[in-house]
Amino acid sequence: MKVAGFTFIKNALIYDYPIVEAIQSILPICDEVVVAVGKSEDKTLELIQAIHPSKIRIIETVWDDSLREGGRVLAVETDKAFAAISQEMDWAIYIQGDEVIHEDYLEKMRLGMEKCWKEPEIDGLLFRYQHFYGSYDYVGSSPGWYRNEIRIVRNDKSIYSYKDAQGFRKNENEKLNVASIDAEVYHYGWVKDPRAMQLKQESFNKLWHDDSWVDQHVVKADEFDYESHISELKKFDGSHPRVMESRINQKNWKFDFDISRNKRNLKDWFKNFLYTYLNINVSYKNYRLVKRIKE
Secondary structure (H helix, E strand, O other): OOEEEEEEEOOOOOOOOOHHHHHHHHHHHOOEEEEEEEOOOOOHHHHHHOOOOOOEEEEEEOOOOOOOOOOHHHHHHHHHHHHOOOOOOOEEEEOOOOEEEOHHHHHHHHHHHHHHOOOOOOOEEEEEEEEEEOEEEEEEOOOOOOOEEEEEEEOOOOEEEEOOOOEEEEOOOEEOEEEEEEEEEEEEEEOOOHHHHHHHHHHHHHHOOOHHHHHHHOOOOOOOOOHHHOOOEEEOOOOOOHHHHHHHHOOOOOOOOOHHHOOOOHHHHHHHHHHHHHOOOOOOOOOEEEEEOOO
16 A cells, blocks of 8 residues: 655745645655645745655646635645656545644554555545644634544545645545544644734735735734634643644744633534534535544
8 A cells, every 4th residue: 555645835934834844744654745836935945855855756836826716726736736646656645734643643544544445435534623723722612613624535536626625526526435534633724923824814815815805804914913813712732743843842922812701602502512522513514424433
């Protein structure tokens, strides 16, 4: 069984993406990692080239700035990386530039792929998510955060990135059949220097909206105000991936949130109860769950 990784990135240094940590987190179980590096205004290309030259294969791309509806360009760049994966690979691990896998889950991922290898009806593997916000000490706890997503797919070119690259579909808009595994993705997209976060807000909203919408809805500021954009968090009581230790130790901003001020309406409370105590997810699901893999 051969395994590839794939991802895309652009302007990683300007927007403070943990792309190096993201790639390093999956390298131990990958035979190759394909990285689509978009033409950047910083040294993103050199950053990726320095990670692991013998395992990483870079394809240089140019983002289509005209694709400004629904984050479509992100899916296009994902598909470029996926298409470049070597034909002999059986599985492909997708990791976005702000996602990191804890080393404790690597063996579970490998076992999940092995168990489903000879089950062609299984298109991919489903992960749980931890969405960090503001600092490395808090995670989103409201049902508004997506709880699960596909991050391993077969090396089947009928599979493609869906909408804004959050998930996948195949053939003619068909949801993937997936098996869930006991593993999590640590999503750090909302944890970075407030100055870098503000730059990201002003730039990346242009991938979803036109200039007039951005001018009306994105506040112009020197720093992003984390507290004014969130209503509910919980303290993170686990450990971070080892590859994140240096980044976490270098954090140069402060964010504290009083969790006693959490606000949740009755609808969100009911959704959370169903998921937490009955393992029922009533939120939008871009997949068909057909089995759960136990250890």
